[in-house]
Amino acid sequence: MTARASRSQVSAAVRRSLDACGVAWEVGARAGETVLTLPGERKLATVVSLTAVPRAARVRAFVMRNPEENHAAVYAFLLRRNLRMPGIGYAIDTSGDVYLVGRIEAERLDADRMDELLGAVLTACDEPFNELLALGFLSSMRAEWQWRTSRGESTANLEAFRHLLQD
Numbered sequence: 753m754t755a756r757a758s759r760s761q762v763s764a765a766v767r768r769s770l771d772a773c774g775v776a777w778e779v780g781a782r783a784g785e786t787v788l789t790l791p792g793e794r795k796l797a798t799v800v801s802l803t804a805v806p807r808a809a810r811v812r813a814f815v816m817r818n819p820e821e822n823h824a825a826v827y828a829f830l831l832r833r834n835l836r837m838p839g840i841g842y843a844i845d846t847s848g849d850v851y852l853v854g855r856i857e858a859e860r861l862d863a864d865r866m867d868e869l870l871g872a873v874l875t876a877c878d879e880p881f882n883e884l885l886a887l888g889f890l891s892s893m894r895a896e897w898q899w900r901t902s903r904g905e906s907t908a909n910l911e912a913f914r915h916l917l918q919d
Contacts, residue, residue: 756806756807757806757807757858757859758806759783759784759804759805759806760784760804761858762784762804762805762806762807762808762809762858762861763784763786763804763809765809765858765861766786766802766804766809766861766866767786769861769862769863769865769866770786770788770802770866772862772863772866773863773866773867773870775788775866775870776788776789780801780803782803784803784804784805785801785802785803785804786801786802786803786804787799787800787801787802788800788802788870790870790873790874790877790878792874792877792878792881793878794878794879794881794882794912795815795877795878795881798813798814798873798874798877798878799813799814800812800813800870800873801813807857807858808855808856808857808858809855809856809858809861810853810854810855811840811852811853811854811855811856811869811873812851812852812853813851813852813873813877814849814850814851815842815850815851815852815876815877815881815884816849816850816881816884816885816888817847817848817849817850818844818847818848818849818850819848819850819884819887819888819889820888820889820891820892821888821889821890821891822887822888822890823848823888825887826850826884826887826888827844829880829883829884829887830842830850830884833876833880837872837876838868838872839854839855839856839869839872840852840853840854840869840872840873840876841853841854842876850884852873852876852877854869854873856869882912882913885913886913886916890916893910893913893916893917894916894917896910897910897913897917897918
């Protein structure tokens with residue numbers, strides 16, 4: 753692919769690369785957008801948007817909503833992780849929600865690069881997820897734990913945080 757690749761050429765290259773990697777995708781709502789879902793361990797699913805622009809594809813994945821507390825600690829944690837991530841980085845939108853963003857040049861779009869990119873996206877979204885939740889939502893998780901245990905409700909989705917939530 754040339755450095756002057758059009759949006760439609762980039763979109764086609766993104767989809768060919770995903771097909772070569774065996775990744776299921778669907779056409780997104782925006783022009784030139786391809787959407788896929790990566791399964792995780794801590795974060796059960798990460799939805800990834802790959803949007804074709806002239807000469808490149810932009811990647812965007814939702815990480816977590818705006819933290820309720822400890823904003824400075826959450827953002828410092830993310831900025832430190834940015835230092836070691838290849839071609840992607842954390843960002844926040846105007847609501848304070850956290851995303852992972854990046855860009856891959858059209859001439860680099862092939863199955864190997866797509867596999868590397870998706871691996872990096874999954875690692876960046878899934879690996880720190882529990883720590884980010886503990887930093888940004890611990891008070892809410894404690895209240896939820898207290899409410900559920902007082903009523904005998906299931907705490908299954910909070911088990912990863914039991915060590916922080918039990919009295």
